[in-house]
Amino acid sequence: xxxxFTFYNVSEKQMSFQTVIERIKGFMLKDPRSEYVLxxxxxxxxxxxxxxxITAIHLHRVGKGAWGCLKTYSVKRPIVSVREKISMExxxxxxxxxxxxxxxxxxxxxxxxxxxxxxxxxLFEIHLDIGRKGITKELIQxxxxxxxxxxxxxxxxxxxxxxxSYANRYTK
Numbered sequence: 001x002x003x004x005f006t007f008y009n010v011s012e013k014q015m016s017f018q019t020v021i022e023r024i025k026g027f028m029l030k031d032p033r034s035e036y037v038l039x040x041x042x043x044x045x046x047x048x049x050x051x052x053x054i055t056a057i058h059l060h061r062v063g064k065g066a067w068g069c070l071k072t073y074s075v076k077r078p079i080v081s082v083r084e085k086i087s088m089e090x091x092x093x094x095x096x097x098x099x100x101x102x103x104x105x106x107x108x109x110x111x112x113x114x115x116x117x118x119x120x121x122x123l124f125e126i127h128l129d130i131g132r133k134g135i136t137k138e139l140i141q142x143x144x145x146x147x148x149x150x151x152x153x154x155x156x157x158x159x160x161x162x163x164x165s166y167a168n169r170y171t172k
Contacts, residue, residue, distance in 0.1 A: 007057065007069040017099055020069055021107075024059050027067040028108060033115045035062040038108070039155070040097045041127030041163030042089040044079070045171035051079040055092045056167040068162075070170055071096065082135055086128075089163070090143045093126050097152055100124065124152060129164050131157030 007015040015023070028036060042055040051074065058068040073092060079085045105124060112120035126147045130136035140156060147154035157164055 005071055007071050009069040012069075015069060020057060021104055023067060023069070024057075024108065025111065027059055027061070028111045031061060031064065032111050033118045033120050034064055035119055035121045035123075036060065036112070037062060037123045037125060038100070039125040039127050039162040040093045040100075041129070041160060041167050042092045043129050043163050043167035043171050044085050044089055046078045046080070046085075048078065050077065051075045051085065051088075052171050053089060053092055054167040054170045055096050056162050056170075057096060058162040058166050068166055070167065072170075083139060086130060086136060086139050086143060089129055090126075090146055093128070093163075094146065094150065097124075097126055097150065125155050125162075126150075126152050127155045127160035127162040127164075129157070129160065129168070131160075133157075 005017065007017070007020050024038070037060040039058050039060070040055065041058070042053055044051055044053045053073040055071045055073065056068055058066060060066045079088070109122050112122055128143050128147070130139050130143060132140070144154040144156065
């Protein structure tokens, strides 16, 4: 991953990807018997002179809270094409998801394996800001196909909360 990328959340600014991995591990180590969903999602908002994209990393300890962080990216023009915006959102999510190389996912899974018989689990997903209603429905097959080609499960609305809820909150 491009080391110039930095992540942030309400508690911490300027986190490197390595710091993000350490925060995720620390969160999981506090309760290694839980089920976790690690999801990546992006959303965007068109402003007068730019289009602002937010990519979110969200680790949900199912039923017991979550930890997350964000990365901002801007295009210095308003993007009016829905296809271009959704395609860019998907690409930004893919870029971050690729950073969770097999090594990182294996490291995270290794935390939970001793507790698998007690329900510990880790799911890895990419959440897309598209759904079966509205104009984005035409993009479902294309965008989910891009994600599934990576070997990652794609979620769309209403299950894609990392994109349409968490990331969306910070695009304005």
